[in-house]
Amino acid sequence: MDPIIAATHADPYPYYAQLRAEGGLVFHQGLKQWVASSARAVAAVLAHPHCHVRPSYEPVSKAIAQGMAGKVFGQLMRMNEGERQRCPRAAIEPGLALIDVNEVNALVGARLITSGADGLYAAMFRGPVCVVAALLGFSPAQGRAISELTADFVACLSPLSDQAQLDAAHVAAEQLKGYFIELLDDPNNRSALLAGIRQRFATTSTGSETLIANLIGLFSQTYEATAGLIGNALLALIRNPQLDSAQVDDLIAEVQRFDPSVQNTRRFVAAPCEIDGVNLNPGDVILVLLASANRDPQLNDDPDTFLLDRPNRRSFTFGAGRHQCPGQVLAMSIASATLRKILAMKPALDRLTWQYRPSLNGRIPVFA
Numbered sequence: 001m002d003p004i005i006a007a008t009h010a011d012p013y014p015y016y017a018q019l020r021a022e023g024g025l026v027f028h029q030g031l032k033q034w035v036a037s038s039a040r041a042v043a044a045v046l047a048h049p050h051c052h053v054r055p056s057y058e059p060v061s062k063a064i065a066q067g068m069a070g071k072v073f074g075q076l077m078r079m080n081e082g083e084r085q086r087c088p089r090a091a092i093e094p095g096l097a098l099i100d101v102n103e104v105n106a107l108v109g110a111r112l113i114t115s116g117a118d119g120l121y122a123a124m125f126r127g128p129v130c131v132v133a134a135l136l137g138f139s140p141a142q143g144r145a146i147s148e149l150t151a152d153f154v155a156c157l158s159p160l161s162d163q164a165q166l167d168a169a170h171v172a173a174e175q176l177k178g179y180f181i182e183l184l185d186d187p188n189n190r191s192a193l194l195a196g197i198r199q200r201f202a203t204t205s206t207g208s209e210t211l212i213a214n215l216i217g218l219f220s221q222t223y224e225a226t227a228g229l230i231g232n233a234l235l236a237l238i239r240n241p242q243l244d245s246a247q248v249d250d251l252i253a254e255v256q257r258f259d260p261s262v263q264n265t266r267r268f269v270a271a272p273c274e275i276d277g278v279n280l281n282p283g284d285v286i287l288v289l290l291a292s293a294n295r296d297p298q299l300n301d302d303p304d305t306f307l308l309d310r311p312n313r314r315s316f317t318f319g320a321g322r323h324q325c326p327g328q329v330l331a332m333s334i335a336s337a338t339l340r341k342i343l344a345m346k347p348a349l350d351r352l353t354w355q356y357r358p359s360l361n362g363r364i365p366v367f368a
C-alpha cells in the first residue's frame with residue numbers, strides 16, 4: 001500500500017491510521033513527497049500561504065499546455081493563487097451559496113433515471129452536470145451534450161490519461177467554450193446564478209475568457225466528485241443494510257466524511273516554511289490526505305464508526321482555507337436528491353457489483 005494506491009483500495013482507513021501514528025507530516029521515500037495525514041497537519045498545509053496548488057515551474061501540466069484544455073486549466077481558480085484565484089472566486093462563490101435546494105430537487109426530480117447499472121451510471125455521472133447546466137440556463141438537450149463533453153474534458157486533469165483522451169479533452173474544451181459563448185450572448189437567459197456571476201465579474205478587470213474557463217470549471221469540479229459521493233452512499237447502504245435509507249440527508253453528510261470521493265489533494269511549496277514542526281523547502285510536494293484527516297480522533301470522536309446522527313461532524317472532504325470547495329452545499333443537495341430518486345426505484349442493491357475508477361485521488365465506484 002502507498003497513499004496513492006489507498007485512494008482506490010477496498011479499505012484504506014487502517015493504513016491511514018498507521019500513517020497518522022507515524023506522524024502527521026512525514027516524508028514518503030517511495031513517492032518522494034511529504035504526506036500530511038493528521039487533521040492538524042492537513043489543516044496547517046491547506047491554510048499556509050506558501051503551499052500552492054500548482055508548482056511554479058509548471059502552472060499548466062506540460063501534457064496539455066499547448067491546447068485548448070490547457071488554456072482553460074491555466075485560468076481556473078482551482079489551479080491558481082493570488083488575484084487569478086481570488087477574482088473568479090469572488091464572482092462565482094456567492095451565487096453557488098445562494099442556490100435554492102427546492103430548485104435542485106425539482107431539476108433532479110425532472111430527470112429520467114432508468115433502472116440497472118446503465119441508469120445508475122447516468123444518474124451519478126451525467127445527472128449532476130446536467131443540474132449545474134440547468135442552473136446556468138442551458139436547456140435539457142444542451143445539458144446532456146455538455147455532460148458528455150465534461151466527461152471528455154476532465155481527462156485533462158488526470159495524469160493517467162493517454163494521448164487520445166487528451167486530444168478529446170482539447171476538442172471538448174473548445175466545444176464547451178462555444179456553448180458558453182452562445183449562452184452569454186442569449187438575451188433570453190433567465191438564470192439568476194449566471195446573472196449574479198456576470199454582474200460580479202463585470203466589477204473586476206478579469207476578461208470573458210477567464211469567466212468562461214471558470215464556468216467550464218464548475219462542470220469539471222462537479223463531475224467525478226459528485227458521482228463518487230452518490231456512489232459511495234450506495235456502497236454504505238450495501239455494506240450496512242441496517243442503515244435507515246429514509247434519512248438520506250444524514251446519510252450523505254456522514255458518507256462524505258467517512259468515505260470521501262476526493263481522498264487527497266496536493267500542494268507545492270513555493271517558499272521556505274515550517275509546518276507542524278517540519279521544515280519545508282521550495283520544490284517540495286505535499287500529498288494532503290483529506291480522507292485520513294476525517295478519521296483522526298482529534299477531529300471527530302469515534303471516527304471509524306458510521307453515525308447518521310453524528311454530533312458536530314467535521315470534515316476535510318471539501319478542502320479548507322482559500323481553495324475550500326464553494327460547491328459543497330450544491331453538491332450535497334444534488335447527491336441527496338439523486339440518491340432519493342435512485343432509492344425510490346427500489347434497486348436490487350445486493351445484486352450490484354462495482355469497482356473503483358482508476359484514479360490517483362478519486363474514490364469513485366462504477367457499478368455493473
Ligand code: HEM
Pocket residue numbers: 053077078079085089096132217218219221222225226229261262265266316317318319320322323324325326327328330331332
Ligand atoms: C461531492 C462533491 C464535491 C467534492 C468532494 C468537492 C471537493 C473539493 C475540494 C477538496 C476542493 C479543494 C481542492 C484543493 O484545495 O486542493 C474543491 C474545490 C472546488 N470545487 Fe468542489 N467538490 C465537490 C463538488 C463541487 C461542485 C458541485 C462544484 C460547483 C458546481 C464545485 C466547485 C469547486 C470549485 C470551483 C473549486 C475550486 C475552488 C478554489 O480553488 O478556490 N465542487 N472541491
